[in-house]
Amino acid sequence: MHIKKLLLFLILLIFITSVNAQSKKRDEIDDKYKWDLSHLYPTVNDWETDYEKVSKFVGSIDDYRGKLGENAETFYEAMDLYFSLLKDYYKLVVYSNRLSDEDLGIAQFQELRQMSSSLGTKISEATSFIDPEILTIDQTKIDQFFEEKPELKDFKFYVEDIQRLKPHTLSDAEEKILASAGMLTDVTSNVYNIFNNAERINPTITLSTGEEVEVNAAGYYIHRASEAREDRKKIFEAMFSNYGNYENTLGANLAGKVKGDYFFAKNRKYNSSLEASLNANNIPVSVYHNLIEQVNKNLPTLHRALELKRKMLEVDTLHYYDLYTPIVQKVNMNFTVDEAQELLLDVLKPLGDEYVSTVNNSFKERWIDYYPSDGKRSGAYSSGAAYDEHPYILMNYTDDYESVSTLAHELGHTMHSYFSNKNQPFVNSGYATYVAEIASTLNENLLNNYMIEKVDTDKERLYLLGSYLELLRQTIFRQVSFAEFELAIHEKIENGEPLTGEKMSEIYADIVKKYYGHEKGVCVVDDYIKYEWSYIPHFLNYTYYVYQYSTSLIYATAFAEKIINEGQPAVDKYYHILKGGGSDYPINLIAKAGLDPLSNEAFNLTMDKMNRVIDQMEKIISKK
Numbered sequence: 001m002h003i004k005k006l007l008l009f010l011i012l013l014i015f016i017t018s019v020n021a022q023s024k025k026r027d028e029i030d031d032k033y034k035w036d037l038s039h040l041y042p043t044v045n046d047w048e049t050d051y052e053k054v055s056k057f058v059g060s061i062d063d064y065r066g067k068l069g070e071n072a073e074t075f076y077e078a079m080d081l082y083f084s085l086l087k088d089y090y091k092l093v094v095y096s097n098r099l100s101d102e103d104l105g106i107a108q109f110q111e112l113r114q115m116s117s118s119l120g121t122k123i124s125e126a127t128s129f130i131d132p133e134i135l136t137i138d139q140t141k142i143d144q145f146f147e148e149k150p151e152l153k154d155f156k157f158y159v160e161d162i163q164r165l166k167p168h169t170l171s172d173a174e175e176k177i178l179a180s181a182g183m184l185t186d187v188t189s190n191v192y193n194i195f196n197n198a199e200r201i202n203p204t205i206t207l208s209t210g211e212e213v214e215v216n217a218a219g220y221y222i223h224r225a226s227e228a229r230e231d232r233k234k235i236f237e238a239m240f241s242n243y244g245n246y247e248n249t250l251g252a253n254l255a256g257k258v259k260g261d262y263f264f265a266k267n268r269k270y271n272s273s274l275e276a277s278l279n280a281n282n283i284p285v286s287v288y289h290n291l292i293e294q295v296n297k298n299l300p301t302l303h304r305a306l307e308l309k310r311k312m313l314e315v316d317t318l319h320y321y322d323l324y325t326p327i328v329q330k331v332n333m334n335f336t337v338d339e340a341q342e343l344l345l346d347v348l349k350p351l352g353d354e355y356v357s358t359v360n361n362s363f364k365e366r367w368i369d370y371y372p373s374d375g376k377r378s379g380a381y382s383s384g385a386a387y388d389e390h391p392y393i394l395m396n397y398t399d400d401y402e403s404v405s406t407l408a409h410e411l412g413h414t415m416h417s418y419f420s421n422k423n424q425p426f427v428n429s430g431y432a433t434y435v436a437e438i439a440s441t442l443n444e445n446l447l448n449n450y451m452i453e454k455v456d457t458d459k460e461r462l463y464l465l466g467s468y469l470e471l472l473r474q475t476i477f478r479q480v481s482f483a484e485f486e487l488a489i490h491e492k493i494e495n496g497e498p499l500t501g502e503k504m505s506e507i508y509a510d511i512v513k514k515y516y517g518h519e520k521g522v523c524v525v526d527d528y529i530k531y532e533w534s535y536i537p538h539f540l541n542y543t544y545y546v547y548q549y550s551t552s553l554i555y556a557t558a559f560a561e562k563i564i565n566e567g568q569p570a571v572d573k574y575y576h577i578l579k580g581g582g583s584d585y586p587i588n589l590i591a592k593a594g595l596d597p598l599s600n601e602a603f604n605l606t607m608d609k610m611n612r613v614i615d616q617m618e619k620i621i622s623k624k
């Protein structure tokens with residue numbers, strides 16, 4: 001776990017669009033629905049005292065520059081100092097950032113946030129020598145240090161993870177050149193984002209109501225889900241045909257990005273950009289290939305879901321432009337915070353007494369800030385970075401089912417942080433993105449399963465099942481189709497083949513047609529859909545990232561299935577993730593928790609589940 005990853009870990013945020021309509025003033029809300037930050041510092045003054053202390057401390061790390069390889073004692077002192085500095089710093093950040101999120105309009109709190117942020121920069125700069133210096137220490141010497149000084153054992157995984165990068169680290173002069181080449185890497189995403197958000201010329205269409213609509217991101221987002229079929233057809237066609245006008249420009253730009261990825265991968269002695277990207281978490285490329293292979297094998301399940309959609313939309317032939325139209329009516333279910341708490345304590349029972357009692361503590365000890373109020377940050381997140389304390393959750397709870405689901409999700413992150421902090425030394429407490437969303441999504445799964453059993457009406461049941469099916473379709477199949485495209489364009493460049501916009505459209509069309517069963521008559525993929533790749537900003541803004549959305553959901557669904565089917569033994573294994581933090585590579589943690597990431601087990605469990613959801617929906621519909 002490198003410092004960059006550690007700093008990133010602080011901002012485990014998920015943003016959910018929420019409107020803080022009719023929000024209250026903060027002091028009108030009962031204290032029991034607000035988090036209690038005094039667990040961190042009794043007053044702002046205490047925070048300031050600690051801030052001064054930590055600030056003074058930063059410089060002392062410099063005493064160890066150039067000396068890490070001297071002897072075991074010095075190495076230990078440096079490690080100990082570095083990580084206690086980070087731990088103290090995290091606590092400061094958690095306090096200032098939670099406090100400022102209560103009301104973004106209070107200047108004094110924003111100032112504390114600023115102070116934390118500049119201290120963070122200072123720490124990053126002061127400690128930036130550590131990882132590169134560890135890398136230069138001879139392996140045998142490091143081994144000797146660990147033997148001589150048993151107290152070093154907590155830092156073993158951290159040090160090994162740095163040493164692992166040795167074969168991909170170059171001489172100082174070469175590293176300098178690569179670092180300066182980094183200036184060029186964001187050019188292609190800047191070009192794309194400027195084009196996409198500002199300079200693209202958009203056509204206008206006239207809807208069936210006579211309303212004129214500009215075909216921009218917002219117009220597309222609203223009308224692609226239109227109940228009027230001719231309208232959604234029109235906006236799809238206008239949107240992607242317009243992208244088609246820029247096929248060569250956007251293609252050359254994306255090819256530039258892919259070439260950049262390969263430039264760095266090759267110079268760092270990786271076989272491919274995929275290998276370079278996945279190596280950050282030591283994930284073997286076979287995991288990626290297996291994901292694509294397994295999802296392809298399960299396309300018949302997607303086709304079943306699409307056939308159900310066709311039936312429910314009552315159309316003869318399903319088209320790609322029908323996919324966003326909701327097939328189930330939204331049902332409003334209401335839960336007060338107290339009801340949600342009671343419900344979740346019951347929902348989470350399969351995870352065992354220790355889990356449930358900790359969730360109960362989070363309610364009783366006020367770890368959670370529930371209601372929207374004037375100036376409060378929107379969305380929802382869990383922050384588990386205050387190692388010696390407990391995590392905090394920010395919510396904007398609005399009494400609906402989605403709020404309960406969000407609370408279940410954030411409690412998943414919070415329990416993951418809580419158990420990891422309790423069971424791992426600080427240096428290994430932070431977990432990787434690759435496993436982060438398992439704990440959260442698993443809880444959503446349990447909630448969903450529970451509610452499908454419990455609700456009174458078929459209408460409510462159909463809504464829950466339908467939303468869940470849509471989630472599986474989009475997060476697993478759509479994201480993996482993107483993952484497959486990303487791999488295909490990288491392979492073209494890496495094989496020295498030409499890659500133009502036209503070629504990208506051809507590759508994209510082949511993938512989408514295969515996924516959606518175009519040839520089989522499941523869903524017609526109209527010709528202009530081949531330009532959809534140019535609508536997806538992730539291809540420019542990230543490298544091999546989107547696949548993690550699907551792996552998280554697949555693992556979470558599979559773990560939930562195992563826990564329900566096997567009971568306590570499966571729960572006990574699952575704790576390897578909850579308590580494991582960053583003590584091992586994500587793939588190993590998942591394997592210890594009972595799923596081999598290279599097998600088809602997780603996929604089979606998830607697809608069985610998806611098929612059961614379709615069965616249940618078909619049964620309800622056939623009653624009508």
Ligand SMILES: [Zn+2]
Pocket residue numbers: 013014409413437440
């Ligand atoms: Zn999350």
